[in-house]
Every structure is written in C-alpha cells, then in structure tokens.
Amino acid sequence: MSESVxxxxxxxxxxxxxxxxxxxxxxxxxxxxIAAGLRAAKAELQAENLKDLSGAKANGLSAAMIDRLTxxxxxxxxxxxxxxxxxxxxxxxxxxxxxxxxxxxxxxxxMRIPLGVVAMIYESRPNxxxxxxxxxxxxxxxxxxxxxxxxFNSNIAIVKVIKRVLVEQAISEDAVCFIPVTxxxxxxxxxxxxxxIDVVIPRGGEGLIRAVxxxxxxxxxxHYNGICHIYxxxxxxxxxxxKICLNAKVQRPGTCNAMETLLVDAAVAESFLPExxxxxxxxxxxxxxxxxxxxxxxxxxxxxxxxxxxxxxxLILAVKVVDSLEEAVDHIExxxxxxxxxxxxxxxxRAMAFLNQVDSSSVxxxxxxxxxxxxxxxxxxxxxISTSKLHAYGPMGIEGLTAEKFVCFGxxxxxx
Amino acid sequence: MSESVxxxxxxxxxxxxxxxxxxxxxxxxxxxxIAAGLRAAKAELQAENLKDLSGAKANGLSAAMIDRLTxxxxxxxxxxxxxxxxxxxxxxxxxxxxxxxxxxxxxxxxMRIPLGVVAMIYESRPNxxxxxxxxxxxxxxxxxxxxxxxxFNSNIAIVKVIKRVLVEQAISEDAVCFIPVTxxxxxxxxxxxxxxIDVVIPRGGEGLIRAVxxxxxxxxxxHYNGICHIYxxxxxxxxxxxKICLNAKVQRPGTCNAMETLLVDAAVAESFLPExxxxxxxxxxxxxxxxxxxxxxxxxxxxxxxxxxxxxxxLILAVKVVDSLEEAVDHIExxxxxxxxxxxxxxxxRAMAFLNQVDSSSVxxxxxxxxxxxxxxxxxxxxxISTSKLHAYGPMGIEGLTAEKFVCFGxxxxxx
Numbered sequence: 001m002s003e004s005v006x007x008x009x010x011x012x013x014x015x016x017x018x019x020x021x022x023x024x025x026x027x028x029x030x031x032x033x034i035a036a037g038l039r040a041a042k043a044e045l046q047a048e049n050l051k052d053l054s055g056a057k058a059n060g061l062s063a064a065m066i067d068r069l070t071x072x073x074x075x076x077x078x079x080x081x082x083x084x085x086x087x088x089x090x091x092x093x094x095x096x097x098x099x100x101x102x103x104x105x106x107x108x109x110x111m112r113i114p115l116g117v118v119a120m121i122y123e124s125r126p127n128x129x130x131x132x133x134x135x136x137x138x139x140x141x142x143x144x145x146x147x148x149x150x151x152f153n154s155n156i157a158i159v160k161v162i163k164r165v166l167v168e169q170a171i172s173e174d175a176v177c178f179i180p181v182t183x184x185x186x187x188x189x190x191x192x193x194x195x196x197i198d199v200v201i202p203r204g205g206e207g208l209i210r211a212v213x214x215x216x217x218x219x220x221x222x223h224y225n226g227i228c229h230i231y232x233x234x235x236x237x238x239x240x241x242x243k244i245c246l247n248a249k250v251q252r253p254g255t256c257n258a259m260e261t262l263l264v265d266a267a268v269a270e271s272f273l274p275e276x277x278x279x280x281x282x283x284x285x286x287x288x289x290x291x292x293x294x295x296x297x298x299x300x301x302x303x304x305x306x307x308x309x310x311x312x313x314x315l316i317l318a319v320k321v322v323d324s325l326e327e328a329v330d331h332i333e334x335x336x337x338x339x340x341x342x343x344x345x346x347x348x349x350r351a352m353a354f355l356n357q358v359d360s361s362s363v364x365x366x367x368x369x370x371x372x373x374x375x376x377x378x379x380x381x382x383x384x385i386s387t388s389k390l391h392a393y394g395p396m397g398i399e400g401l402t403a404e405k406f407v408c409f410g411x412x413x414x415x416x
Numbered sequence: 417m418s419e420s421v422x423x424x425x426x427x428x429x430x431x432x433x434x435x436x437x438x439x440x441x442x443x444x445x446x447x448x449x450i451a452a453g454l455r456a457a458k459a460e461l462q463a464e465n466l467k468d469l470s471g472a473k474a475n476g477l478s479a480a481m482i483d484r485l486t487x488x489x490x491x492x493x494x495x496x497x498x499x500x501x502x503x504x505x506x507x508x509x510x511x512x513x514x515x516x517x518x519x520x521x522x523x524x525x526x527m528r529i530p531l532g533v534v535a536m537i538y539e540s541r542p543n544x545x546x547x548x549x550x551x552x553x554x555x556x557x558x559x560x561x562x563x564x565x566x567x568f569n570s571n572i573a574i575v576k577v578i579k580r581v582l583v584e585q586a587i588s589e590d591a592v593c594f595i596p597v598t599x600x601x602x603x604x605x606x607x608x609x610x611x612x613i614d615v616v617i618p619r620g621g622e623g624l625i626r627a628v629x630x631x632x633x634x635x636x637x638x639h640y641n642g643i644c645h646i647y648x649x650x651x652x653x654x655x656x657x658x659k660i661c662l663n664a665k666v667q668r669p670g671t672c673n674a675m676e677t678l679l680v681d682a683a684v685a686e687s688f689l690p691e692x693x694x695x696x697x698x699x700x701x702x703x704x705x706x707x708x709x710x711x712x713x714x715x716x717x718x719x720x721x722x723x724x725x726x727x728x729x730x731l732i733l734a735v736k737v738v739d740s741l742e743e744a745v746d747h748i749e750x751x752x753x754x755x756x757x758x759x760x761x762x763x764x765x766r767a768m769a770f771l772n773q774v775d776s777s778s779v780x781x782x783x784x785x786x787x788x789x790x791x792x793x794x795x796x797x798x799x800x801i802s803t804s805k806l807h808a809y810g811p812m813g814i815e816g817l818t819a820e821k822f823v824c825f826g827x828x829x830x831x832x
Contacts, residue, residue: 017749021773094772100794106783108793113775115805198805219635219806240828247830333433342826355823356510357437359529367522367826376831377524377822378516389531389614389819390635391807403805406793407771410758410783412656414663415792 005189008177009144009196012117015174016142020114022171024091030169031087031134035080037165038130038158042076048157049126056150068125069151079127079158082381083134089380092399093140096407106413110404114140116198118401119190121146121212123204126154132201133162133176135383139401142175144197146190148204149182156180191216203384221391221400223384225311226256226339228369231328231354232276233345234267240366241272241344242279247368248342250283254313256385257340257362257372261308261318263328269321270296277319285315292321308335325350329357336360338387340372361387361394421605424593425560425612428533431590432558436530438587440507446585447503447550451496453581454546454574458492464573465542472566484541487570495543495574498797499550505796508815509556512823522829526820530556532614534817535606537562537628539620542570548617549578549592551799555817558591560613562606564620565598572596607632619800637808637816639800641727642672642755644785647744647770648692649761650683656782657688657760658695663784664758666699670729672801673756673778673788677724677734679744685737686712693735701731708737724751741766745773752776754803756788777803777810 038045049071056066092112099109118141120132129147136143147155155178163173179186191200194217201221202212213220230248232241248259264272269292277287277297287293288303300319307318308331322328332341342364343354351365362372372395374382379397386392392400454461465487472482508528515525534557536548545561552559563571571594579589595602607616610633617637618628629636646664648657664675680688685708693703693713703709704719716735723734724747738744748757758780759770767781778788788811790798795813802808808816 020775102792102794106787106792111771113805116775214633217630219804221806237828243828244830251831342824355527359436359532359821362822362824364824365826366828367824368830370831371522371824371826371829372822373831376518376520376522378518388635389529393819394822403809405775406778406788406810408758408778408780408783408787410781410787412653412659412782413787414660414784415667415786415789 005179005186006193006196008179009117009190009193011174012142012144012177013196015172016114016116018172019137019142019175020093020116020140022140026169026171027091027137027140028087030137030166030171031083033169034130034134034162034165035083037161038076038080038083041157041161042073045071045076045154045157045161048153051153052151061150065124065150069154071126071154075127079130082127082131086134086138086381086398089138089398091138092402097404104413105411107409109407111407112399112402113405115401115403117142117144117196119144119146119197119200119218121187121190121200121202121204121208123148123208124150126151126158128203129155129158130162131381133159135381135398135401137175139398141401142177144177144179144190146179146187152182187212188215191218194218201384219391221384221386221396222388224387225337226258226385227260227309227311227335227337228257228339228372229261229263229332229336229341230259230369231263231322231325231332231341231343232265232268232272233325233343233347233350234265235347235350236265236268236272236344237346238272238275242276244342244344244366244368245276246279246283248370249280249285249317250315251368251370253315255370256311257369258313259317259369260310260312261320261335263320263322263331264293265328266292266321266323269293273297273319280317283315285317288316288318290320293319296321311337325353329354332358332360339385340364340369342367342369361385421595421602422609422612424595425533425606425609427590428558428560428593429612431588432530432532434588435553435558435591436509436532436556438556442585442587443507443553443556444503446553446582446587447499449585450546450550450578450581451499453577454492454496454499457573457577458489461487461492461570461573461577464569467569468567477566481540481566485566485570487542491543495546498543498547502550502554502797502814505554505814507554508818513820520829521827523825525823527823528815528818529821531817531819533558533560533612535560535562535613535616535634537603537606537616537618537620537624539564539624540566542567542574544619545571545574546578547797549575551797551814551817553591555814557817558593560593560595560606562595562603568598603628604631607634610634617800635807637800637802637812638804640803641753642674642801643676643725643727643751643753644673644755644788645677645679645748645752645757646675646785647679647738647741647748647757647759648681648684648688649741649759649763649766650681651763651766652681652684652688652760653762653782654688654691658692660758660760660782660784661692662695662699664786665696665701665733666731667784667786669731671786672727673785674729675733675785676726676728677736677751679747680709680735680737681744682708682737682739685709689713689735696733699731701733704732704734706736709735727753741769745770748774748776755801756780756785758783758785777801
C-alpha cells in the first residue's frame with residue numbers, strides 16, 4: 001500500500017479547514033461541474049463498472065445485487081441530477097440562530113458550522129460515492145469514502161472524476177478522499193483515528209453497522225433497520241385505514257419505512273380486519289396473524305414469536321389484535337426499532353396520546369409510514385435515517401452534517 | 417452485591433417511560449420538594465459526609481480536594497437552590513419546532529423528547545449528585561448515577577433523600593438510580609449496556625473522560641479541557657484589551673474557560689505588551705513568553721514547546737507574538753481544545769474573519785473567555801461544556817439532554 005490510512009485522513013483534515021470556509025457559490029459551482037463531469041465520463045465509468053459486474057457474476061452475486069451495482073445510463077444521469085439538486089439546497093453553514101442580547105449587552109447566538117471530517121463506510125451501490133461526496137462538500141465537510149469491494153473499480157472511477165473537477169475548480173482534491181483498499185483492517189484503522197475524524201456514518205446492512213459501532217472510537221451516526229407499526233384505533237376512519245395500511249405495506253415493501261406489523265383495536269377488529277385482509281391478499285401480501293386475528297379471519301398463517309421483531313422487507317405482514325392504546329404502545333415499545341409508527345384514528349385525545357407517548361423518530365397520525373423520508377419532509381437530499389437519538393433522530397439532511405458553535409459579539413464585556 | 421448493574425439499568429429504563437410523560441407541573445413540584453427534603457435532611461447528610469471526610473484525611477487527600485468534598489451548610493443550601501432554579505426553567509420537552517405544511521397537506525414538525533436513560537459518571541463533589549438528578553428529571557430522563565469513591569457515603573445519603581421524595585410525589589424512585597459499588601468493573605459493565613442506556617456523560621478529570629470514551633459502546637458526551645486563547649489584533653482598543661485579558665486570566669484561573677495563551681499581533685506588540693504584562697505581574701501572573709515577547713519585555717520566563725498545549729489552570733500565561741490573523745488562527749487550530757477563543761479588535765473585517773474561521777465551541781469578539789458559560793448565555797443550569805461537535809457543542813443546558821422526533825399530522829396521506 002503506497003499511502004497509509006492515517007496519511008489519507010491527515011490530508012482530509014487539512015482539506016477540511018479550507019472546505020469549511022468556501023462560500024456557497026464556490027461549492028454549488030463545483031457540485032454542478034462534478035455533475036457535468038460524471039455525464040461526460042459516462043463511457044469511462046461504465047467501462048470500469050463492467051469489471052465490477054463481471055467480478056460479481058463470477059462470485060455468484062444475486063440478480064438484485066448485480067442490479068444495484070450497475071451504472072446504467074439512467075443511474076449515471078441520476079447521480080448527476082442528485083448533485084445538481086444538492087447545489088440547489090440552501091447552504092446550512094454560517095446560518096446564525098437565536099441571536100439575543102444578554103443583560104450585560106453581549107450578543108450571543110449559534111452559528112452552523114461543518115462537522116469537519118466525515119468518514120462514510122458503505123456497501124454495494126456506487127452512486128453512494130457521488131451522493132456522499134456531494135452532501136459533504138455542500139455542508140463544508142471533507143469526506144473519507146470507503147466503499148464495498150464489489151464496487152471497487154466503479155468507485156475509484158467516480159472519485160477520479162470528482163477529484164479532477166475539484167482541481168479544475170481550485171478546491172483541494174483532498175476534500176474527497178478514498179481508501180483504495182478493501183480489507184477490514186483498513187476500516188478498523190480508520191475507526192481509531194479519533195484525532196482526525198469527527199464522525200463515522202455507516203450505510204448498509206445491519207452487520208456492517210454493528211461492526212462499525214463496536215469497533216469505532218469515533219462517534220457513529222447509526223441508521224439501523226425499520227420495524228414500523230400502524231395502530232388502527234376504534235375510532236379509525238376505515239377508508240383512510242385501508243388506503244394507508246395498504247400503501248404502507250405494498251407500495252415499496254423493501255424499504256425501511258414500510259409497515260411490518262399492523263396492530264388493531266379489539267373494539268373494531270371484527271368489522272375492520274376481514275376487508276383489510278382481503279385487500280392485502282389481493283395485493284399478494286402474506287398475513288401472519290395472532291390467535292385473535294385468526295379467530296376473525298381463519299384462513300391465515302399463525303404468527304410466531306419471531307414475527308413481532310421481524311423486518312420482513314417483503315410482502316409479509318404480522319397482524320395483532322390489542323385491547324387498548326396502552327397495549328399498542330407497549331407492543332411498539334417492545335418491538336419497534338424507533339423508526340416510524342402511525343395511528344389511524346379520528347379521536348383527538350388518543351391521537352395526541354399516541355403522538356406524545358411513542359418516542360420513535362417519526363410518529364404520525366392518519367398517514368402512511370412510507371412518508372417518513374427526508375424528501376417528503378422537505379429536508380432535501382437525505383444522508384440517512386437515524387434511529388439513535390444523539391445528534392440527529394429520524395430523516396437526516398445536510399443539516400445533520402453540521403454543528404452549531406456559539407458566537408459572541410462583545411464591546412469589552414468581562415466576567416463580574 | 418445484591419443487585420447487578422444490569423438490573424439497576426433495567427429499572428431505570430422502565431422508569432424512563434414514565435418520567436418522559438410527566439407534565440412540567442409534576443416535575444417542578446418534585447424538584448422543589450427535593451430541595452426542601454435536602455434542607456430538612458442537612459444533619460443526616462453532614463453526618464454521612466463526615467465519614468467521607470475522615471476517609472479522605474486518612475488517605476491524605478489535598479486540602480482543595482477535601483474542600484470540594486465537604487457538605488457545608490452553604491453547599492447544602494446551594495444544592496437546594498440549584499434544584500429550585502432548575503424548576504423555574506422552561507420545560508424543553510414537548511416543544512414543537514418548525515411545523516410546516518407539505519405539498520400533500522401533511523403537517524410535519526419536530527417535537528423535543530427526553531433522551532431516555534442518562535448515565536452520569538463523576539468524581540469528588542457530592543453536589544453533582546443532586547444537580548444531575550435535577551437536570552435529568554426536568555428534561556424527562558431517568559438517570560443512573562455513579563459517583564466517586566471519596567464521596568460514597570455522601571452520595572448514598574443524597575440519593576436516599578431524593579428517592580424518598582420521589583416516592584412521596586408519586587414518581588417512580590427508579591427515575592434516579594445509583595450504582596452502589598465503587599470498583600472500575602461496575603463502570604465498564606455499565607458502559608456496555610447500549611440496549612438500556614442512551615448516553616453517558618462523564619464529569620471529572622481528563623483521565624476519567626478518556627477511560628469512559630475508550631470503553632463505552634454507548635454514545636459519550638465529552639467535556640474535555642479548555643485551552644482558551646485571546647488574540648489582540650493591531651486594531652485592538654488597548655483599554656478593552658487590558659481589561660478583558662486580565663479578567664480572562666485572573667478572575668478564576670482554575671476554570672476551563674480561563675485564558676491560557678495570549679496571542680499578540682506583531683504590529684502592536686511593542687506598544688501593547690509592556691503595560692499588559694505589567695498589569696499581569698501586578699496580579700501575580702507568571703508570564704512565559706516567546707522570543708519576540710522577551711525581546712520587548714526581557715524580564716520573563718522563556719516559553720517552551722510544552723507551554724502552548726498546556727492547560728495551566730493557575731496564574732501562568734503563555735504569550736506569543738504573531739505576524740497576522742492567519743498565524744493566530746493557525747496557532748489556535750494547532751493548540752486549542754476547541755473550547756473558547758476571543759479576538760480583541762475594532763476592525764470589522766478581521767473580527768468577522770476570526771468569527772468564521774475559528775471553529776471552537778465559543779468564538780468571541782471583544783469579550784472575556786470567562787463568559788463562555790451556560791448561565792451567561794442564558795441556557796439556565798449547565799450540564800457541561802461539550803468540546804466535541806456531535807449533538808451539543810459548547811455550554812450545554814437541559815436542551816442538550818433532549819432530542820427531536822418528527823411528528824406528522826395527516827388526513828389520509830400516502831406515498832404516491
């Protein structure tokens with residue numbers, strides 16, 4: 001290896017000082033130029049991608065994995081468009097909040113600043129490479145990228161284009177660094193550099209996230225799985241409930257904000273469940289019901305203990321009848337992954353109780369869990385969805401890549 | 417040991433669910449009742465404190481340490497007053513920010529919620545026990561306290577009073593838990609309970625904080641040391657500079673926001689330094705100067721390489737002459753602990769450049785670093801001063817013990 005992981009991180013640290021002071025115009029011009037550069041380099045990117053694809057086929061990767069790895073024309077265009085969209089977002093850096101005058105005349109406020117150096121550790125999809133670089137550049141951070149081995153050649157090619165454009169734009173090419181080795185040891189080395197790196201963001205399967213969390217001395221922004229619940233209350237509007245529950249389960253079942261368990265108030269279970277389950281089945285959903293559900297709709301699979309904490313990510317739904325809002329909240333507290341939960345009700349008091357008592361990162365009334373998303377919430381491009389409460393909780397946009405320092409404008413104030 | 421660390425944490429987790437839903441009136445009434453309870457139990461607290469004090473004397477602790485350990489009448493009254501002041505703060509929990517209507521009609525905002533279970537690991541001063549319990553209760557968190565062995569009997573006595581009052585107030589006594597063993601193994605066990613504890617806050621010396629950071633699987637809110645700088649620019653108002661620099665060094669030199677290094681613009685070093693150093697010496701400050709400083713004021717100790725990264729915490733000051741704002745910022749970037757830095761200048765452009773380029777948690781213009789404090793900033797009681805950027809940066813009040821979840825009010829919205 002020509003360059004150590006520490007050497008790369010040192011370069012990123014030096015670049016971070018320059019990137020933090022770039023004005024928005026310079027950053028946005030660079031983002032647009034990178035987009036143009038990726039479009040222009042499409043043939044080059046696809047040639048390198050072919051190497052990864054043949055490797056993947058030789059290693060017997062699944063068709064779904066190979067699909068995610070492919071830099072089709074559409075994917076390259078999507079990468080470029082994503083960067084242009086990031087350029088259009090307002091710059092969070094330099095924004096001052098809550099400026100107020102203290103009794104001694106000192107003006108005190110909080111200014112948004114970049115975090116510094118972000119390490120992004122991710123798997124498969126090569127488009128994460130340009131997304132992460134764009135999000136970090138926009139928020140004034142230097143980034144150290146460490147992609148998966150399957151996309152090694154594609155990632156190198158994308159980073160080459162980005163660095164070329166950065167140099168053309170008179171921005172330090174070390175603002176976007178890449179770890180060009182794919183062994184675990186390099187990651188573990190990276191995770192010990194707490195003097196050089198401010199935050200680690202793992203993106204990928206639960207195994208990756210756990211491995212990073214357990215080995216890191218650097219704070220980790222975690223985005224675990226989504227075990228989302230909908231609770232249909234006795235005062236639910238059934239038409240809203242049918243529509244929302246169906247959407248939450250079938251519109252894109254492989255996503256982390258899809259519903260995995262449906263909880264139904266016993267008071268309406270008999271009137272609600274037969275039609276609801278008929279619609280689910282018509283959409284190809286396999287239902288796994290508790291005993292009380294099966295007493296109402298007999299022709300379904302019995303749910304087992306392993307179904308309640310399951311993230312199915314496919315057309316399977318666990319269904320449970322509960323006696324009260326309290327039992328629903330208890331079930332959620334026990335099995336939820338703190339991602340997103342929704343109550344369907346026309347009852348004001350129970351809507352507010354659910355909203356206040358459930359402490360998942362998104363809590364909804366009469367809306368589909370599929371709406372828990374940075375784009376839907378108006379945050380712009382999404383860095384991820386945090387399910388731990390520190391720093392960011394829920395969909396996280398570029399503001400999540402910044403911190404706030406205190407700024408004080410004085411006129412000679414001292415401590416009395 | 418009758419109860420394992422895990423058992424205690426499990427109880428705290430269960431209590432957290434109840435405490436998070438207490439309304440402000442109940443929490444504030446409990447805080448005032450604990451204050452009254454501590455005053456009423458003064459004799460009991462002081463009797464237990466005497467055991468710690470005789471142990472401390474037997475172990476040869478310094479007079480300063482013994483002073484910090486003593487539950488004098490004044491200290492007990494201070495503990496009670498601090499709780500009453502916390503009761504008067506506005507409740508951060510339940511506050512909804514940034515509620516807006518999305519294009520599909522969904523109302524989306526962010527609601528402040530407690531973090532859940534906070535573990536506080538601290539040394540010596542027994543008043544931290546009631547402070548931490550009060551701050552966590554106010555912010556709707558359960559807390560697990562683990563104090564130092566020197567204050568063991570005092571801490572147990574304080575916790576006993578708190579639990580007695582909580583029960584009287586019909587609040588779960590497990591809202592405030594205490595680890596009644598003083599060996600390191602108990603702390604290390606605690607630091608592995610990431611399924612039960614949301615955040616760890618170490619308060620104490622650098623050794624404690626490092627040990628916690630290195631062993632914790634749970635996110636840690638760190639409050640390291642303060643190596644604060646003041647830069648006197650060529651356009652400084654000398655009278656302001658004399659007053660501010662003297663205050664920053666001598667008003668309370670043992671605090672983390674006291675100035676440790678003074679940087680002086682070469683353009684004014686000859687006119688500024690002789691009178692400034694005369695005033696420092698008159699206040700008993702030992703000056704350690706760079707070569708250029710000593711060329712102007714010969715009669716001072718030469719600074720060595722170990723003085724620039726030093727947190728003296730006493731009447732010693734390192735002084736360095738620099739050629740420009742850039743050199744000052746570079747020096748700060750190299751040696752600062754990201755706590756607080758201040759520029760003294762009447763020049764608008766350099767004031768703003770300093771404010772923007774220095775990324776310490778507090779950056780000031782024409783004000784004493786001693787003002788970097790939760791109370792001075794209007795945050796109310798201070799949990800600590802964070803010098804790492806994640807979650808909280810700078811003085812941290814009870815808002816730092818909360819997170820924000822997304823709340824969505826819908827009317828049947830689904831993902832299209």
